Every structure is written in structure tokens, then in C-alpha cells.
Amino acid sequence: xxxxxxxxxxxxxxxxxxxxxxxxxxxxxSDFAQDELGDVVFVELPEVGDAIEQDExxxxxxxxxxxxxxxxxxxxxxxxxxxxxxxxxxLVNDDPYGEGWMLELALDDDAELDDLLDAxxxxxxxx
Amino acid sequence: xxxxxxxxxxxxxERGANFTEFGGWEMPVEFDSIRAEHEAVREDVGxxxxxxxxxxxxxxPDGCELLDGLTSNDVARxxxxxxxxxxxxxxxxxxxDDTVVYRLPDRDGDRVYLFVPNAGSDEATADRFRxxxxxxxxxxxxSNETNEYGMVAVQGPEAPDAVAEAADDARTIDTLNxxxxxxxxxxxxxxxxxxxxxxxxDGFELIFPAEESETxxxxxxDTCQPCGLGAxxxxxxxxxxxxxxxxFHPEENPRTPYEAGIGFTVSLDTDFVGRDALAEQHETxxxxxxxxxxxxxxxxxxxxxxxxxxxxxIGTVTSGTMSPTLDRAIGLAYVPVEYADPGTEISVRVRxxxxxxxxxxxxxxDTV
Numbered sequence: 001x002x003x004x005x006x007x008x009x010x011x012x013x014x015x016x017x018x019x020x021x022x023x024x025x026x027x028x029x030s031d032f033a034q035d036e037l038g039d040v041v042f043v044e045l046p047e048v049g050d051a052i053e054q055d056e057x058x059x060x061x062x063x064x065x066x067x068x069x070x071x072x073x074x075x076x077x078x079x080x081x082x083x084x085x086x087x088x089x090x091l092v093n094d095d096p097y098g099e100g101w102m103l104e105l106a107l108d109d110d111a112e113l114d115d116l117l118d119a120x121x122x123x124x125x126x127x
Numbered sequence: 128x129x130x131x132x133x134x135x136x137x138x139x140x141e142r143g144a145n146f147t148e149f150g151g152w153e154m155p156v157e158f159d160s161i162r163a164e165h166e167a168v169r170e171d172v173g174x175x176x177x178x179x180x181x182x183x184x185x186x187x188p189d190g191c192e193l194l195d196g197l198t199s200n201d202v203a204r205x206x207x208x209x210x211x212x213x214x215x216x217x218x219x220x221x222x223x224d225d226t227v228v229y230r231l232p233d234r235d236g237d238r239v240y241l242f243v244p245n246a247g248s249d250e251a252t253a254d255r256f257r258x259x260x261x262x263x264x265x266x267x268x269x270s271n272e273t274n275e276y277g278m279v280a281v282q283g284p285e286a287p288d289a290v291a292e293a294a295d296d297a298r299t300i301d302t303l304n305x306x307x308x309x310x311x312x313x314x315x316x317x318x319x320x321x322x323x324x325x326x327x328x329d330g331f332e333l334i335f336p337a338e339e340s341e342t343x344x345x346x347x348x349d350t351c352q353p354c355g356l357g358a359x360x361x362x363x364x365x366x367x368x369x370x371x372x373x374x375f376h377p378e379e380n381p382r383t384p385y386e387a388g389i390g391f392t393v394s395l396d397t398d399f400v401g402r403d404a405l406a407e408q409h410e411t412x413x414x415x416x417x418x419x420x421x422x423x424x425x426x427x428x429x430x431x432x433x434x435x436x437x438x439x440x441i442g443t444v445t446s447g448t449m450s451p452t453l454d455r456a457i458g459l460a461y462v463p464v465e466y467a468d469p470g471t472e473i474s475v476r477v478r479x480x481x482x483x484x485x486x487x488x489x490x491x492x493d494t495v
Contacts, residue, residue: 038157038160038357039161041449042425042427042449042456044425060478062449064161064162064357065156067427086425
């Protein structure tokens with residue numbers, strides 16, 4: 001099975017993605033990750049204003065069959081969370097790179113983005 | 128440890144199944160999505176490969192006596208074609224395993240029984256039966272047929288139609304009542320066909336020679352959603368049905384049938400291993416029992432999470448999931464009887480956070 005892996009963002013080995021624009025980073029999980037999890041039924045996210053460090057466990061995602069921790073690809077202050085996921089966690093399955101986004105951070109350090117995998121490298125990892 | 132693979136392993140893989148280890152078997156956990164498979168069984172019809180379940184045959188002049196002495200229900204009352212849910216209990220009355228006992232047609236003038244222990248416990252159960260047979264000096268043959276037979280479950284409101292359509296003689300299916308079984312050919316393969324299942328829905332379980340597995344699976348390929356163990360777990364939990372090794376475990380969580388809410392499997396009129404302990408508990412009553420609960424806050428309770436009330440840990444969740452039918456987080460837990468009434472407010476500690484929950488009647492849904 002092939003998975004959608006957009007080239008306009010970067011990836012953590014643990015399958016979270018980060019998309020940066022003007023110092024704001026949006027975070028979610030990859031198409032591969034949502035497929036592995038199966039039907040997502042619950043997402044636990046931090047609160048707006050929380051400070052999160054790179055690689056920190058920032059939340060939990062649960063499918064019917066599994067529970068997984070979520071890890072921050074980069075650090076920063078949480079500026080928005082996707083509250084739609086509380087009522088419709090299946091958005092993560094339906095649109096992991098769009099409506100299934102999880103949070104936005106005000107990026108602490110641009111250099112942290114360089115620690116992440118580009119789409120090609122990530123694709124090789126999940127192939 | 129090498130895993131047993133069901134005869135249909137390759138067929139499932141071609142169909143896109145993901146696999147998991149269960150009771151020493153490599154079984155499909157999901158074909159399409161647990162939710163889709165779950166909904167198919169609640170609203171239409173699905174088929175499960177349950178070839179990992181054990182099959183033990185007891186025959187010979189004293190076969191009935193042996194089975195009666197080691198299972199909690201009354202085997203002697205079964206006529207050929209009848210089946211019953213039962214437990215195998217230890218001396219202290221706790222459940223070693225649960226099982227369905229079928230009485231097959233007589234052979235050579237003797238009664239023949241087939242029973243279906245849970246995955247991975249077939250050999251230990253066969254040993255237990257042989258040991259007691261020898262100790263009690265009974266003339267009975269205990270035969271472990273697990274690898275000789277395949278087994279599928281066709282479940283859902285449309286299961287009777289699907290099974291009748293696939294059967295070589297549809298009339299036999301129409302006349303089969305709940306917990307009745309008979310031999311029915313499907314595409315020329317004779318299957319021991321029982322109106323039983325583990326989903327809370329109407330349905331059938333078919334047992335057949337393992338080498339015919341592809342023929343039988345193929346008979347339902349066009350009409351039934353293939354389902355894996357993931358949907359089997361959410362379906363059985365909504366129906367309040369116990370999972371062996373999880374909702375009771377002979378070492379980690381030994382429970383009697385009364386505590387586990389399946390006291391109806393105990394016939395105190397018969398003499399079996401564990402009977403006296405159960406008679407005593409029946410007299411005095413249980414101090415803890417299994418209850419259903421639903422979370423009232425966002426989150427999902429899982430196996431092992433603590434149940435809390437009045438600032439004290441009062442129990443442990445044995446099964447928990449998000450119910451696809453109810454769209455609520457539900458579970459099973461053992462609690463002191465004073466907390467067991469439906470409506471009682473309890474809490475569950477989910478990864479360090481205490482979530483409000485309420486005791487609910489089981490089953491969580493209407494079942495057949």
C-alpha cells in the first residue's frame with residue numbers, strides 16, 4: 001500500500017509531521033500512522049498557552065485497537081489546538097494532513113526543523 | 128515460540144488483513160476497519176475465521192460422566208444436536224476456561240461430545256481431562272482435534288439468509304434454534320453447524336475439516352464482510368460477553384462463574400470439580416462481581432486501569448473500548464457488590480487522570 005507523504009512538510013520518525021509558515025508550525029500525524037492505528041476514537045491534546053519542548057510527549061491518540069503517545073517534532077508555545085478532533089476524532093483518519101491537524105506552535109528555534117526527516121527520507125522509512 | 132497459522136492465513140493476507148498473535152495463533156485482527164466490520168455484523172452480516180479456537184472430542188462409554196465431572200453445567204441433559212455454554216472450574220470454583228459443549232450424534236452406541244476451549248488452552252485442557260479420566264478410572268477417549276478442524280462464525284441479522292443461501296439444504300438452517308446444531312453440507316463439505324456466536328447477534332458457527340477451509344470461506348466470500356479479532360472484541364464487549372484470559376484468568380484474576388456474571392452455567396445438581404466451593408458461594412453470596420460501566424468524560428478505559436470510588440481503589444478494568452455502536456467508552460470491571468448496582472457513580476483512573484463513570488447493566492446493547 002502506498003501512503004500520501006506531502007513534500008511540503010517534515011516528519012518525525014515516530015510519524016508526526018510539522019509544517020512551518022512564518023514561525024508558526026502546524027503538527028499532525030502521517031497518513032501511514034493513521035492507517036496503522038485504524039479507527040481513531042480519541043485524541044488528548046495540550047492546552048493553548050502550554051510550552052512544549054522538542055521530542056516531548058504532548059498528547060495521546062487512541063484508536064479502537066491501540067493507544068499511542070504523540071511526540072512534538074519541534075518545541076514552542078501552543079497557539080491553537082484542533083478542538084474539532086474532540087467531537088470528530090475520525091478527521092485524523094479522513095484527512096491527516098488537513099482537517100485532522102492537531103496543534104499549532106509558535107516555533108522556539110528554526111533549527112529544530114532541520115532535525116526532522118524530509119518527505120523522501122520518511123517515505124523510505126515507512127516503505 | 129512459533130505461531131500456529133490458520134489454514135486460511137494466505138487467503139486473509141491476499142484480502143489485505145493485518146495479523147496479531149492470539150493464544151499462540153497468528154490471526155487476522157482487521158481486514159478493512161474495525162468500525163466497518165463491527166457495523167457490518169450489527170446491521171448486516173460478517174464472517175470471522177475462528178480456527179484458533181480449540182476442539183476437543185470426548186467419546187466412549189463414560190464420556191458424559193467425564194465431561195460432567197469437569198464442567199459446571201449439566202452435560203447429561205444435552206440431546207444430540209444440543210449445545211450449552213459452560214465453564215471448566217478449579218477445586219476452589221474459579222474458572223479455568225469457558226467453553227461451549229456440543230453433543231454430536233452418537234457413535235457406536237456411545238455419546239460423543241465436542242467442546243471448544245479458548246485459543247491456546249486446548250492441550251492443557253486435554254491433559255486435564257485425561258488426568259482426571261485416569262484418576263477416576265473412566266472409559267473415555269479425549270481427542271484433541273484442534274488442528275484437524277477449521278471454524279468460522281457467520282454473525283449478524285442477515286446471517287440466517289447468508290447461511291441458508293450458502294447451505295446445500297436451506298431448510299435445515301431455518302429450523303435450527305438458538306444453541307442447536309446439526310450437520311449441514313456447504314458446497315459438499317459437511318459442517319457441524321450451530322446457531323451460536325460471540326457477538327450478541329443472531330448467527331452460526333461452522334466446524335469443518337481444516338483442509339476444506341478455503342471452500343467454506345469461499346462460500347461466504349460474496350455475501351459476508353470478512354471480520355477480524357478487533358471487531359470480535361468490540362462486538363463481544365458491547366454484548367457483555369467475557370474474554371478468557373482477560374475478564375477472568377486462572378492465575379492473574381481467578382474468578383468464579385458467580386463473580387463473572389455467568390452463574391447460569393453452574394448446575395449445582397451435578398457433581399463436578401469446584402462444585403462444593405460454588406455451592407458455598409451460592410449460599411453466602413459474592414463480595415465482588417463484574418459490572419459494566421460507561422465513562423461520562425472524554426477518554427477510554429482500558430484493561431488494567433484502576434476503578435476508584437470514595438477516594439479508594441475498588442477494582443480494576445478487565446476490558447474497555449470505545450463502543451462503535453453506542454459511540455461511548457464502555458468497559459467491564461470487578462467491584463465490591465455495594466458498588467455494583469446500575470447507576471452507581473464510580474471513576475476510572477485513565478493514565479493518571481480520574482474520569483467519571485457510571486455502572487450500567489450488561490449487555491450494553493439489546494442482544495438475541
